[in-house]
Amino acid sequence: MAYRFSRFFQEALSIALLLGLVAWSGVAPAQAQPDRIEAAVIAVIQQQLDAFAADDAEQAFKYASPGIKASSGSAKNFMSLVKFRYGVVYRHASAAFFKPVIAGEEALVKVRLTDENGVNWIAAYTLERHKKNEWLISGCHLLEDKGNFV
Numbered sequence: 001m002a003y004r005f006s007r008f009f010q011e012a013l014s015i016a017l018l019l020g021l022v023a024w025s026g027v028a029p030a031q032a033q034p035d036r037i038e039a040a041v042i043a044v045i046q047q048q049l050d051a052f053a054a055d056d057a058e059q060a061f062k063y064a065s066p067g068i069k070a071s072s073g074s075a076k077n078f079m080s081l082v083k084f085r086y087g088v089v090y091r092h093a094s095a096a097f098f099k100p101v102i103a104g105e106e107a108l109v110k111v112r113l114t115d116e117n118g119v120n121w122i123a124a125y126t127l128e129r130h131k132k133n134e135w136l137i138s139g140c141h142l143l144e145d146k147g148n149f150v
Helices: 002-025 034-053 057-062 066-072 075-085
Strands: 094-097 101-103 106-114 120-130 134-144
Touching: 034 057, 034 094, 034 101, 034 106, 034 120, 034 134, 057 075, 066 075, 066 134
Parallel strands: none
Antiparallel strands: 094 106, 101 106, 106 120, 120 134
16 A cells, blocks of 8 residues: 555656646756757657567667666566556557757657557656766656547
């Protein structure tokens, strides 16, 4: 019971921080070379998605932040978690990236993923910039996309 509450609290806090980053990003100062930074952030997510599609746990794990790596323990455990909790991230029919929001050393990228049944999902990725300008994925929250498109 304590674990469930702790996990719920952790996810609620992560979502609140994510929403705060989005709200704050509207007043963030302009970054140098934003197109290059945005492309780098998107590339990290795409490369991890490609690794999942190839069932390459080691490669997918390479794009995870130190916090994700510590909580997962190993590439094998990480891949099992993604398969179990993030099926549409592991296997999707298509992916469309929204414009990234960059705020200092953090980034938020929403990705519209369509699963193999044609259901759309929004994956909100958070990333952290590490040494040598390396961007690593620090979180992913999934929501079913109930929006109507014209």
